[in-house]
Amino acid sequence: MTDRSLSRPASRGPGSGAAWLTLGGLAAAFGLASCCALPLFLATLGLSAAWLTGVALLSETHRGVLMVIGATGLVGGAVLLWRGWRVAATCAPRGQRPSGWARVVTLVGLVIGVALLWAGYVYA
DSSP states (O other), rough: OHHHHHHSOOOOOOTTTHHHHHHHHHHHHHHHHTTTHHHHHHHHOOOOOOHHHHHHHHHHHHHHHHHHHHHHHHHHHHHHHHHHHHHHHHHOGGGSSSOHHHHHHHHHHHHHHHHHHHHHHHHO
């Protein structure tokens, strides 16, 4: 009898798919908001936004693609996060649950990403 755990490839931890989708959506939303919304917000706080010039110039021509990538990543991350919460609340064994800090960090990333995506859409 062979040990099946040796033949299986190492899998990522639970919740990592949501984190990666959220990170991709957050990066796209940051690029989208870098031309108008972020400099306005940072200037309101009294901070310099000159470092955003390169990102803004690069992302300006790809606004539509960044909007689609950002929305897809954030919605996908939210769906996977919701599914993880639902499974953890109902029937998942203790070893299969994503850690609490990972869920909180992913949720914070989703909220920031949605705010950046909205600001990049409205202020452009």
